[in-house]
Amino acid sequence: MIPIKEPWELTVMRTAGRKLAEVVERVRERVADGVTTRDLDRIAEEAILAAGAKPAFKGYKVGRAVFPATICASVNEQVVHGIPSKRVLRAGDVVSLDFGLVYGGYYADMAYSTCIGEADPDAVRLVAATEEALRRGIAKARVGARIGDIGHAVESFVRPQGFGVVTQMVGHGIGRKMHEPPSVPNYGKQATGDLLRAGMVIAIEPMITLGTDDTKILGDQWTVVTEDNSRSAHFEHTVAITPAGPEVLTLPG
Numbered sequence: 001m002i003p004i005k006e007p008w009e010l011t012v013m014r015t016a017g018r019k020l021a022e023v024v025e026r027v028r029e030r031v032a033d034g035v036t037t038r039d040l041d042r043i044a045e046e047a048i049l050a051a052g053a054k055p056a057f058k059g060y061k062v063g064r065a066v067f068p069a070t071i072c073a074s075v076n077e078q079v080v081h082g083i084p085s086k087r088v089l090r091a092g093d094v095v096s097l098d099f100g101l102v103y104g105g106y107y108a109d110m111a112y113s114t115c116i117g118e119a120d121p122d123a124v125r126l127v128a129a130t131e132e133a134l135r136r137g138i139a140k141a142r143v144g145a146r147i148g149d150i151g152h153a154v155e156s157f158v159r160p161q162g163f164g165v166v167t168q169m170v171g172h173g174i175g176r177k178m179h180e181p182p183s184v185p186n187y188g189k190q191a192t193g194d195l196l197r198a199g200m201v202i203a204i205e206p207m208i209t210l211g212t213d214d215t216k217i218l219g220d221q222w223t224v225v226t227e228d229n230s231r232s233a234h235f236e237h238t239v240a241i242t243p244a245g246p247e248v249l250t251l252p253g
């Protein structure tokens with residue numbers, strides 16, 4: 001059963017999304033050559049608490065594994081769920097930062113990737129294509145469309161350019177929980193899957209690689225990396241499906 005949000009719930013989720021987008025802006029201005037991913041984590045945590053919200057990822061459990069930080073910071077071949085550390089970001093790196101908060105009992109989820117300093121053309125192309133894939137996926141999040149339309153929009157844009165699509169990780173519904181139905185894959189067939197209705201809220205999050213689709217999880221039980229060590233990018237927005245079209249909730253005010 002896919003939760004349908006009441007208008008008052010969407011009001012709270014708009015506030016949660018705006019707060020998260022503003023946290024991301026605070027972090028974005030500090031991302032640079034020489035900064036550690038732990039520095040970025042601290043900036044994000046302080047900004048989330050200052051906004052009267054709580055980090056969503058810190059303490060998140062999968063089995064016995066507990067996520068120890070506020071953001072996920074994934075560099076180069078790391079796709080998602082990288083743990084912030086003393087690792088220093090260097091020119092040429094592709095870094096993907098994933099942010100989540102809970103405010104008023106509702107979750108918001110957002111991610112973006114960027115190149116540090118001067119990066120090679122493949123890295124620049126990867127980041128730009130992943131951002132555009134998200135834009136195309138969002139454009140399909142309309143009343144009467146189906147989940148497969150979103151994945152198809154992402155996949156049909158990136159595959160012809162030679163990129164891989166991560167299939168082992170998917171987007172998701174979001175609301176009172178960070179992960180709600182439905183699953184939102186970054187691949188699929190048009191006009192298949194769950195019907196999109198007004199009041200659904202989903203996190204759309206293409207994860208695209210310079211290599212194959214396959215990923216594995218490192219021994220830290222969190223970090224997802226590409227199996228072929230190719231670099232990867234990740235963009236995500238929390239999107240409400242409304243009669244007026246897709247509404248991106250994770251935008252700054």
Ligand code: MG
Nearest residue numbers: 109203205236
């Ligand atoms: Mg997500």
